[in-house]
Amino acid sequence: MDSLNAQYRDIVEKILLEYADFLGNDDQVQVELVFDRERDRYLLVETGWQNGYRIYGTLLHIDIINNKLWIQHDGTEDGIALDLVAAGIPKQHIVLAFKSLEQRQHMEFAMS
Numbered sequence: 001m002d003s004l005n006a007q008y009r010d011i012v013e014k015i016l017l018e019y020a021d022f023l024g025n026d027d028q029v030q031v032e033l034v035f036d037r038e039r040d041r042y043l044l045v046e047t048g049w050q051n052g053y054r055i056y057g058t059l060l061h062i063d064i065i066n067n068k069l070w071i072q073h074d075g076t077e078d079g080i081a082l083d084l085v086a087a088g089i090p091k092q093h094i095v096l097a098f099k100s101l102e103q104r105q106h107m108e109f110a111m112s
């Protein structure tokens with residue numbers, strides 16, 4: 001199953017890079033990518049200042065756990081799960097971890 005994880009790592013990194021490119025950086029707010037392949041954690045973070053206010057937060061956080069992609073946080077409008085499915089990852093291998101177990105029961109994605 002390690003080849004499956006390697007494939008998932010590549011897909012997650014590619015999609016997060018696309019989000020980072022889309023968001024871009026400006027003089028005050030930077031987009032940072034954190035790829036921890038050893039622990040299978042992938043984040044897109046915004047950091048900086050805007051109009052005198054501190055900007056810091058995780059926009060996207062995905063972990064690979066037991067050969068499934070666990071979306072821990074999704075701060076996008078449409079949801080990154082749809083991008084993952086479009087990239088070839090089966091819905092049964094995507095867990096919307098930011099939703100409660102009760103909510104996940106009624107969705108097309110994996111429970112855990």
